[in-house]
Each structure stands twice: as structure tokens, then as C-alpha cells.
Amino acid sequence: MDSRKILFLEAFYGGSHRTFADGLIRHSRHDIRLVSLPARSWKWRLRGASLHFLKEIDNWQDYDLVVSGGMMSLADLKALAGPDLPPLVLYSHESQLSYPLPPDEKIDYQFGFTDITNCLSADGILFNSRFHLDAFFRELVPFLKRIPEFRPDWVRDSIRRKSRVLYPGCELAPFMEEKKPHAPGSLLILWNHRWEFDKAPEKFFKALELLDEKGLDFRIALLGECSRKVPKPFKAARERFGNRIAVYGFRESQEEYDSWLRKSDIVISTALQENFGISIVEAVAAGAFPLLPHRLAYPEVLPDHFHRGHLYKNVPDLVAKLEKLLKQGLPAIQDLSRSMMIYDWENCIDDYDDYFSALAEGRK
Numbered sequence: 001m002d003s004r005k006i007l008f009l010e011a012f013y014g015g016s017h018r019t020f021a022d023g024l025i026r027h028s029r030h031d032i033r034l035v036s037l038p039a040r041s042w043k044w045r046l047r048g049a050s051l052h053f054l055k056e057i058d059n060w061q062d063y064d065l066v067v068s069g070g071m072m073s074l075a076d077l078k079a080l081a082g083p084d085l086p087p088l089v090l091y092s093h094e095s096q097l098s099y100p101l102p103p104d105e106k107i108d109y110q111f112g113f114t115d116i117t118n119c120l121s122a123d124g125i126l127f128n129s130r131f132h133l134d135a136f137f138r139e140l141v142p143f144l145k146r147i148p149e150f151r152p153d154w155v156r157d158s159i160r161r162k163s164r165v166l167y168p169g170c171e172l173a174p175f176m177e178e179k180k181p182h183a184p185g186s187l188l189i190l191w192n193h194r195w196e197f198d199k200a201p202e203k204f205f206k207a208l209e210l211l212d213e214k215g216l217d218f219r220i221a222l223l224g225e226c227s228r229k230v231p232k233p234f235k236a237a238r239e240r241f242g243n244r245i246a247v248y249g250f251r252e253s254q255e256e257y258d259s260w261l262r263k264s265d266i267v268i269s270t271a272l273q274e275n276f277g278i279s280i281v282e283a284v285a286a287g288a289f290p291l292l293p294h295r296l297a298y299p300e301v302l303p304d305h306f307h308r309g310h311l312y313k314n315v316p317d318l319v320a321k322l323e324k325l326l327k328q329g330l331p332a333i334q335d336l337s338r339s340m341m342i343y344d345w346e347n348c349i350d351d352y353d354d355y356f357s358a359l360a361e362g363r364k
Contacts, residue, residue, distance in 0.1 A: 004064040004360050006032045007057065007086075011049035012071035014039020015194060015225055016093055016278050020168045021069065027169065027345040029353050032067075040227065042071060046114050050077040060084040064360040068122075069093060075117040087359050090122035092132065093275065097139040100272050102197050112143050119159040124359045126166045131297040132275035133165055166352060169345035170278055174258065175285040176341065186217040187326060188246060190264035190288055192257075192279045193271065195226035201233040203270035203315055209240065210319050216326045221247045221260050224279070261286035265330055266322070269293060270315075277301055285340040289330050291321055301343075306336050 006028075010021050013036035025032045035056055037049055049072035060066075060081055067089045068074060078085055096111035115136075119125050127133035137160065144151050189208070193199040211218065220241055222234065226249070238248060251257040267283035267290050274280075274296040281301065284290050292298040294311035302310060309331075312318040341347060 002357055004030045004357060005062065006030050006065045006067060006356060007060075007063040008032050008034045008067045009049075009053050009072065009077075010034060010036040010069045011045040011053075012039045012042055012069060013037060014227075016168070016276075017069045017071070019170075019278055020091070020093070023169045023171060023345050024349075024352060027349040028356075029349075030356060033063075043108075043111070045071045046073065046111060050074070050080070053077065054080050060086060065089060065356055067091060067356075070115075070118055073114055073118065074121040075114075078121045087123040087362070088121065089124045089126065089356070089359060090118055091126045091128070092119075092136070093128055094273075095132070095136045095139070097143055098132075098135040098273075100198050109146070116140070116143075116155055116159075119163075120155060123162065124355070125159065125163040126355070127163060128166070128168050128276045129297045129300055130165050131300050133163060135275075164355075166355070167343055167348060168276055168278060169348050169352075170281050170285070170340075170343045172282065172285040172340055172344040173346065175262070175282070175287070176338070186219050187265040187330070188219045188221055188263055189322075190221045190223070190261070190267040190283055192221075192223040192261070192267065192283055193269065194224050195231050195234055197231070198271065198273040200270040200272050201231065201237075204268055205233050205237045205240075207268070207270075207315055207319050207322060208237075211322055211326065212241070214323065216323065218244065218326055219246045220244050221264055222249065223247065223251060223257065223260060225250050258286070261288065264288045266291060266325060268318070268322075269298070270318075271296060274298065281340050281343050284333075285337055287333070287337055289325065289333055290336075291318060302336075303339050306339075310336070 008021055010017055021034055025034060035053060037045060054077060061084050063086050065087050070090050070092050074088060074090060078088065095115050097115055101107060140156055144153060191204060222245060238245060247260055261283050264283060265288060267280060267288040269280055269292045276297050280290060280292065290310050292311055294313055298311060299307060312321055
């Protein structure tokens with residue numbers, strides 16, 4: 001098998017960006033060097049990270065390919081590095097065209113245009129789900145229509161021609177070992193997403209409050225990264241649920257995090273934005289019963305025949321499904337857990353490696 005020398009530039013090395021980069025490097029047959037910046041100040045990363053990397057790399061010609069997680073201006077990098085820059089791959093985790101705005105924040109068109117010029121600058125574009133790809137192109141058209149005249153309508157076809165979907169790999173093999181029965185007693189409900197507005201934690205806690213008012217017994221595991229100060233919904237939940245909370249906050253140890261996934265009975269998402277959902281895939285592989293919105297990437301990630309039992313329409317539907325589980329117990333989900341193995345790195349790394357090889361040879 002051929003082995004290429006690849007440079008991975010990750011301007012936002014945290015969360016799913018970090019998980020993807022580390023997994024790709026660990027499993028790829030290619031020789032991949034990672035150069036990264038910490039996952040903070042994302043707006044400044046988009047505007048200025050390319051200038052940092054420009055001086056960080058001594059000789060671009062040492063590499064057959066450059067891969068970027070996208071939180072930077074690839075157009076700036078390509079223009080300033082010049083002809084020495086090898087073929088460039090954009091792996092799109094998210095897009096500012098489709099990302100929901102935080103409360104009280106107005107749209108900054110600069111970031112949308114950075115997304116567009118990144119795609120135009122890349123020789124190949126990988127989206128992390130079909131949902132994400134479709135959302136990007138759906139939002140691209142009205143975004144371009146905001147331009148009062150001389151609209152570059154040609155960019156849509158130009159970007160689409162070099163776009164494809166490759167799901168991010170996950171480290172799931174350890175979860176496929178024989179699962180121990182869940183501990184007796186009240187069911188443990190898991191939150192393992194970022195503590196941010198786009199994951200809508202207030203909806204999650206509202207559902208739990210309604211169950212609490214019904215006198216139902218349950219425990220809560222609150223995991224996930226919190227990049228800034230603790231959001232109000234989590235502070236309020238700590239006061240409201242007290243001893244029901246079995247664990248609270250980010251776990252530095254991967255082993256400890258994985259152990260909580262194995263202990264959890266139910267995993268819930270109330271997200272406003274989710275282009276794939278690595279945290280959900282991990283929890284389901286570990287044996288947690290998922291309850292997810294019937295939208296975003298979730299209907300794509302879960303096999304069709306599991307939709308009815310695991311996707312909900314709104315908060316009342318979520319509460320009804322949760323209440324049934326808390327009263328009647330959990331059905332077996334071994335088949336659903338095993339189905340997540342299609343996202344294990346061992347089962348998808350060849351698609352990445354073959355794509356990189358082809359692009360390095362100019363065959364894409």
C-alpha cells in the first residue's frame with residue numbers, strides 16, 4: 001500500500017475537531033504530521049490562523065497533501081504559500097452558513113464568505129454527513145442572494161463538483177466487548193455534549209423537571225466540555241436536582257469518561273445543531289438507549305428501522321418516551337449498539353486513505 005506524507009493543520013484543536021484529527025492520525029496508513037492551535041477564540045482563528053501556520057511550516061514541498069479542519073482562511077494560506085502548497089483538503093465539521101446564531105448576536109457575513117472561499121480554495125471537500133452537505137448548499141443560495149449585484153452564482157456548482165461525504169471515524173471497538181448488565185435502581189440519564197447554547201440544554205432540563213414533578217425516579221450524568229463559564233441551565237440544574245446528579249462536568253480521563261458511558265442507561269440530545277454526533281454514537285455503542293430529535297443528522301446516523309423507537313418530535317414527545325422507559329424499564333438495544341460499528345475507524349479509514357492518495361496524485 002502506498003503511504004503519503006500529509007500535513008494536518010487544525011486551527012481549533014478541541015472537541016470533535018481534536019477527536020477526528022487524533023483518530024485519523026492513529027489509524028491512517030499515511031504519515032500525518034499534526035500542527036495545531038488551541039480550541040479557543042474561534043473568530044480570531046478564522047481570521048488569523050493561516051498567518052500563524054504560514055510561518056510554522058518551513059517547507060511545504062515536503063508534503064504530498066495538506067488537510068485542514070477549516071477553522072482558518074484557506075484562501076489566505078493558498079495565496080501566501082503560493083505554488084509550493086500541495087493539494088489541499090477541507091474537512092468540514094461545521095459551516096457558518098448553517099450554524100445557529102447565539103442569542104443577541106447578529107450575523108457577520110465575513111464568516112460566511114470565509115466558508116465559501118475555503119471551499120473554492122480546496123482541491124477536495126469532505127463533509128461529515130449528508131445532512132451537513134445538504135444544509136450548506138441549502139443556505140448558500142439565500143446567502144448569495146444577499147449580495148446586491150454581481151452575484152457569484154457560479155460558486156455553487158464549482159463547490160459541489162469537489163464535495164463528498166465521509167463520516168468521521170470513532171473509537172468504538174472497546175465498547176463492543178461483552179456488556180455488563182446496568183446496575184439495578186433508578187436509570188442513569190446521560191448528557192455528554194458541549195455545554196453550549198446550540199445543544200439547547202434548557203430543553204433537556206425542562207424534560208427532566210417535568211419527570212421530577214411526576215414523581216419519577218432517575219439519576220443524571222452531566223458530562224461534556226465547557227469552554228467558558230458554566231451556563232445558567234447547568235448551574236440551575238445542580239441546585240434543582242442535587243443528589244440525583246451522579247457526575248458533573250468534563251472528565252479529563254478518557255477511561256473515566258468511557259466508564260460513565262457504560263454505566264449510563266439513556267442518552268439524550270436536544271441539540272439545535274448537530275452535523276454528525278460523535279458523542280451520541282459513542283454512548284449508543286456503549287449500550288445507552290438514545291432519545292434524539294427527529295431532525296439534524298440523527299435520522300441519517302441511526303438506521304431507519306430504529307427511528308420510531310429512538311427519535312422524538314418535540315419536548316412533550318421526549319417526556320412521554322422517557323416516562324415510559326422510567327416506568328417500564330429498558331428494552332434490549334444490542335442490535336442498535338452493534339450497528340454503530342460502521343462508524344468505527346477500522347471500518348472507514350480505508351475510504352479516507354484512498355481519497356487522500358487519489359487527491360495527492362491529482363485523480364480527484
